[in-house]
Every structure is written in C-alpha cells, then in structure tokens.
Amino acid sequence: xxxxxxxxxxxATGWIASTFVRDLLLDPAARNAADVSHKVLAVASSSSxxxxxxxxxxxxxPSPCAAYSSYExxxxxxxxxxxxxxxxxxHHYQNVMLALNAGKNVLCEKAFTVNAAQTKILIExxxxxxxxxxxxxxxxxFPISVxxxxxxxAGEIGEVLRTVAxxxxxxxxxARWGTEHRMVNPDLAGGALLDLGIYSLTxxxxxxxxxxxxxxxxxxxxxxxxTPYHLTGADEATTILLNFPTSTPTNSAHPHQxxxxxxxxxxxxxxxDEEGTTGANxxxxxxxxxxxxxxxxxxxxxxxxxxKKGSGKGEVRDVVCEFPAGGxxxxxxxxxxxxxxxxxxxxxxxxxxxxxxxIMEVMDEVRRQGGLSYPEKIExxxxxxxx
Numbered sequence: 001x002x003x004x005x006x007x008x009x010x011x012a013t014g015w016i017a018s019t020f021v022r023d024l025l026l027d028p029a030a031r032n033a034a035d036v037s038h039k040v041l042a043v044a045s046s047s048s049x050x051x052x053x054x055x056x057x058x059x060x061x062p063s064p065c066a067a068y069s070s071y072e073x074x075x076x077x078x079x080x081x082x083x084x085x086x087x088x089x090x091h092h093y094q095n096v097m098l099a100l101n102a103g104k105n106v107l108c109e110k111a112f113t114v115n116a117a118q119t120k121i122l123i124e125x126x127x128x129x130x131x132x133x134x135x136x137x138x139x140x141x142f143p144i145s146v147x148x149x150x151x152x153x154a155g156e157i158g159e160v161l162r163t164v165a166x167x168x169x170x171x172x173x174x175a176r177w178g179t180e181h182r183m184v185n186p187d188l189a190g191g192a193l194l195d196l197g198i199y200s201l202t203x204x205x206x207x208x209x210x211x212x213x214x215x216x217x218x219x220x221x222x223x224x225x226x227t228p229y230h231l232t233g234a235d236e237a238t239t240i241l242l243n244f245p246t247s248t249p250t251n252s253a254h255p256h257q258x259x260x261x262x263x264x265x266x267x268x269x270x271x272x273d274e275e276g277t278t279g280a281n282x283x284x285x286x287x288x289x290x291x292x293x294x295x296x297x298x299x300x301x302x303x304x305x306x307x308k309k310g311s312g313k314g315e316v317r318d319v320v321c322e323f324p325a326g327g328x329x330x331x332x333x334x335x336x337x338x339x340x341x342x343x344x345x346x347x348x349x350x351x352x353x354x355x356x357x358x359i360m361e362v363m364d365e366v367r368r369q370g371g372l373s374y375p376e377k378i379e380x381x382x383x384x385x386x387x
Contacts, residue, residue, distance in 0.1 A: 009080035017086035030325035036338035044074035075102035116360035141332035144321035158288030170269035191234035197264035204260030226370025
C-alpha cells in the first residue's frame, strides 16, 4: 500500500521552522515509517516573499513549493493539507485562528498559546470546523518517551509517586538576551516558563498524568515561585510543585497522590558541562525503582532503569535512543499528524486537547501566583487582532 502523503504549509521562517522542515525532508524509511510521507508545498514569511523564497532555496525544498509574503496567502493555498505554525507563542492564537478559519488543519508549536482561554477557543473552533489541531510538543512522540510511558504503565518501577524535571541553561542573560529577544521580551510572551518550563511540565505530565486511564486523569494543585528578569519582568527562573490526586499504576487498596517538581532557569544549568556529569535531568521515582533520563529534557538521548534492591525487577539497564538519519527528532510528531489525518482524527492521543488545556491552566496559575502577566493584546481572545 502506498504511504499516506501529507502536504505541508509552513507559517514563518525562523530557526524552529527550518529545523522542522529539514526533518520533513528526510526519508521516512530511515525511521521505519513506511506508511506516511511528507511534502512541503508552501512557505510564508510575514515580512517578504524574498524571505520565503530564500528559506525554500536554503533548505533545498523540492519543487513545486510556493513562496508567500503573507500568512493569509498561505492558508488560502488549496494544495496544502496542514499548516505548521512556527511563530512566537505570543502570536499562536491569531495565527492558528487564521488557519482554522481558512479550513486548514494545524500543528502549532508549543506553548500552544499564551493562556488556557485562548487554547480552549482554538479547540472549540477546530471541533466546530471538523479540523485536526495539535500542539507540537515533539518530545512526546520520541521512542524514548513512548518506551518510558509504557514501562510506567506496566509497573516496572512500581507505583510512580514523584517526577523531578529540570530544563535549565546557564547564560549571561543580559549579554545574550538583552531586552528584545523573544526569550525575555514580554511582548512575545517571553520568559523561561512558556519556552523551557513547558518541557519540565511535559515530563511531569506524561509520567504522572498521561499514564493514567483517561477517566482517572485529574488536574494537579499548584504551588510555584517565579524570579523575574530585572530588565523586562519576564520570568528568568520558575519552580513548580504539582500535586496529582492519584498515581500510576493506581493502587486501589491504598490510593496515593503523586508529586511533580518542574524547574526552569536561564542563569543556572541543569547540565553545566553538557556531558551529563551531574547526572539525570529527569528522575521518575516509583516504589520499586527509578527511571533516570539523560540529556536535555526536550531531546533526551538515553535513560536508565534502576530497580529497587530486593524488588525482583532484574538488573540496572541502560537504553540509548538514536535519532535516525541524523534528524533532530521532529519527524515523529509530523508522522503522528499524518496518521491522524489519514485516520480522520481531530486530535492526537499522544497530546490530547484536554491535556494541552490542563498544562496551559497550570502555567496560568503559576503566572497568577508569581504576578506575571503579558500585554493585554497577546493575552486577548479577540480575533482578528493586529499584533
């Protein structure tokens, strides 16, 4: 049977868009994805057609691939099946609404939106229009993530009661980011939380929430602390303590709660020498052992399962998870989109709408507790709105 081919339109031409497209252009057979394939048929820059044309040329995107000078032109192209939104998160709500209103399926970069209210409206719009919509939390679709979730559900480390995840980088913030860069600019919803902290939350949620049967998934309570960046007010460090009302696998005789600790910082590093000397950035702790995940939480490369002494769960085992064909790893989420479109699904089980809302609500509460707000325009649910 011929693979199901998905035709992509790329909305924006920054680094993340180029990384995504490079992965799309790799042979799916290298990652044993013979059932799907990808074509990039259109690229749009909001500033100029020349920028889109250069993007196509630099990445050697095969013809035909249209270059557009506006996002409106892109979403109106009848030749594309799905739009990949790669703008800053401050603009996601407006850009996704544009695509949905044009009848296009959407894969939108994380964080989905600036707040949960915007996410809910996007999902309601997709439902009404019978369109596929997914938050591009690429890490969810890595084999390493899938394997770890399956291990937890199978009870390999017993009842999982705590996950600690740290996504932090040691930068000279003033010299590198200044005040205008998207990482620290409130006008672009900048700060550590939405850009990096979402990866720590991803590991907490996919190990303590997603591993439960749907009917048992309940949102956590939230305690948090934010340190603002003195030049802009965006958060430079955020620590979140999450208390989930149940655990995985659930012990019905003596039900327990589980804790997640999600940390992010742009002044201190979780992995200072970038060699893993400090150990795992993610620790998933159960009653019968622990899973440690090494490497950046957004793109980890290996994990270790450490059984508790006397548990009868075997020996310590190390698992390395490669990125086939030299890819960055974004092709797995693209393959998921292709399969969902092929199968007529509107959302992905791996990153469901309900879970995207739950995580956005956590980040809303963290910002409320820390007194962090963004300009009214980018928090708004009004559409259309010129940003």
